Amino acid sequence: MQRSDESEQSVDELLADVERLTDDDMTDGVSDDGGRSEPSAATSTRGGPGGSSVRDRLGGLFSPRTFLIALVLSVGAVVVGGSIPLLGFVGRLVGLFAVAFLVGVVGSDRHYLEVGLAGALASGLGFVVSTLTSAFFPFAVRLLSEYGIAIAGVGAGVGALAALVGHYVGRDLRDGLTREL
Template identity: 35%
Template sequence: MSDRSDEVTKPRDTDDLLEETDRLLSDAGLEAGSDETSASTDSERGHRPNETHASTAADDSTRRVGLRSWLAADSYFSPKAFLAFVLLLGTGLLAGGTTIPIAGRIIGILGVAFAIGLLTSKRRYLELTAAGTSVGAVSAVASNAFLAAAGSFQTVVAVGVAVGLVASLVGYYFGRDLRTGLTREIE
């Protein structure tokens, strides 16, 4: 630890701190608190509490747009990425199933998920796991159609979902981990 004796602090007035806080919050598009708090700080500075500010409407519209974009489904789930992952994982499942006789489908999903994690920079865990579970469920029902028709449909789907989920998550996680290791600065 270093000694910080070379730093000099100057005493500041409470009004200066309040003005600087209000200025910083208004630059960020936020308000200083509730109506009661802003009324008391306005009255302390000599402003009337009923005085309207022109920037209040602009701040409210900015806050609403920010809240709308925060609540938008596109910020959490991308349908385009989901469809692309379904196609990629389905291709990996088919390729793995045709080339490797035992556990080839699982290895195919795992390998494609690993490659996706290695190549993509944006985190897409939700889309990839949804695609993995979908591909796993459809594949399990298609390959075990007789069991599904005989009354074990829920069991077949549950096993397919579990296998697809685990294979896609593990592959994607290790792909992202390797990507992080390759792109991180060496200290």
């Protein structure tokens, strides 16, 4: 329980405090003139002129939006590709390749990290779920308890490889189509 004399800080105030503490042009929360500085309205608002987005904080290396889109499409590709009879495993990889290829062709920037991570997560999850559903359940649970990390690791590695190759081919096609002769 909270005492009545304590006041709750709003989320905006907490974000402003974090922004003030992590501001690059300040040293340990002390401004250049030696006094405590208050965060300006520009730095405390998201997306404002002085504010920074998650992509800016990560140095432009990772786009959460692209990652989420690639993850949703990759999970869909694993489900659809795995549901094709007689293809199963190969269908999943073809689906991951196709999603990464699409992101490579459509996107103007390189998104290898996002696509590779999304492919790895979707494929690793697909391997674990397919192990649970393809074998007798008590045996599958025992198998996953002993070798689950290895099964998920192999799935993640193969999925990341398929996604990275697909993204590379898609980017190469985009480069070939947009280059002047």
